[in-house]
Amino acid sequence: MKWYPIKLTAAVREYAFAQRAIADRLGKKDVPPTGKIAETWEISGYKEAMGTVTNGALAGQTLQQLTEMHPDELVGEGWRGPHFPLLQKFIDATGMLPVHLHADDETAQRLHNAPNGKTEAWHILWAAPDATILAGLKSDFSREELFEAFVQQDYDAVMLRYPIQAGDTIYVPGGIIHAFGPDALVFEIQQTSDLGQFVSPTNLYGEPLDEEKWHSNINATLDELKNHDRPRPHAGLELKVGKNSRIVGCAGPYFALERWRLKENYLDPAHPHRCTTLSNVGDPVTLNFAGGSDRLERAQSCILPAALGGVEIVPDTEASLVACYVPDLAQDIIEPLRQAGYRDRQIQELGEVKG
Known part of the structure; x- marks a missing residue:
């Protein structure tokens, strides 16, 4: 098979916390012309939000079908798993997201x-000057203290709050309670899962819960809550490649995220051990590969399959992309950053990096 950059349909979620920043500020097309657009699931192999290939010879096949039929060529040599390992979204946090957590493995x-x-990890694409996140607990509170704070919706009494700005990345392990917004536009990379527990008195559509259901949700959240990590915004570690810049925003065993700022042509070399996802958050670029070329427009995403080989990225002007992949931490993260002069302590602050 001649592999090429794979584009997918994007499921849309219309939750109450959003407005239309994904269309109006980010410039994404092919979304509903009216109504709230909370999330677009750019790369997804998750159940009812499954992406379907929209371009090339594989058009019409789902990401799950490709993953099952071509795990080595699509995801990486020797990879096996129940579904495509990365799920990524654009999220409009015009309003504050509900306070919640996701289960760890x-x-x-x-x-x-x-x-x-x-x-998961959040990469901040835009944030108002006073935008913040909530991530992790201030201390080891008792279950009763946490329950009371959540019933009173006094999240600042128990949770850590940090200011954010465009370019920050926040790595959030499973089990860590969190929220972000208002006034932010976020790219999210995560494991392929939609598990979540919420402590807010309304559901994602803004509908109030009865007290029994609300309190039950809080208790279910407390059953899964972990306090081993206190995520903080990180500006990333920069790798210069000529006039171009790769900023490593976060890394761990499940994914790595980089922000690429390209002023000239950039060759992403062959990575047979892993695929790469690209989301364009700037001006259009051309992708040149062994089998031809394609365009990646603003707010479009694609997968560069592991078997694709090297890809030359040609910016129209100055490109800005978010690249994600499942890393070999030693090969893809630790050694390049050490060679660039970063200390192990700095590298470990990117998330869950050991080596």
Whole structure:
């Protein structure tokens, strides 16, 4: 098979916290012309939000079908798993998201009969000057203290709040309670999962819950809550490639995220051990590869399959892309950053990096 950059349909979620920043500020087309657009699931192999190929010879096939039929060529040599390992979204946090958490792997398997949990990271595309996130607990509170704070909706009493700005990345392990917004536009990379527990008195559509259901949700959240990590915004570690810049925003066993700022042509070399996803958050670019070329427009995403080989990215002006992949931490993260002069302590602050 002659592989090429794969584009997918994007599922849309219309939750209450959003407005239309994904269309109006980010410039994404092919979304509903009216109404709230909370999330677009750019690369998704998740159940009812499954992406379907829109371009080339594989058009019409789902991401799950490609993953099952071509795991080595699509995802990476030797890779095996129940679904495509990366799920990525654009999220409009014009309003504040509900306070919630996602199960880690152990909890997902033990309580939900799911293959994995949901560690995630947020890359801030835009934020108002006073925008903040909530991430992690201030201390080791008792269950009763946390329950009371959540019933009172006094999140700042128990949770850590940090200011954010465009370019920050926040790595959030499964089990860590969190929220972001208002007044932010976010790119999210995560494990392929949609598990979540919420402590807010309304559902994602803004509808109030009765007290019994609300309190039950809080208790379910407390059952899954972990306090081993206190995520903080990170400006990333920069790798210069000629006039171009790759900023490593976060890294861990499930994914790495980089922000590419390209002023000239950039060759992304062959990576047979992993695929790469690209989301264009700037001006259009041309992707040249062994089998031809394609365009990646503003707010479009694609997968560069592991078997594709090197891809030359040609910016029209100055390109800005978010690149994600499942890393070999030693090969893809630790060694390049050490060679660039970063200390191990700095590298470890990117997320879950050991080596």
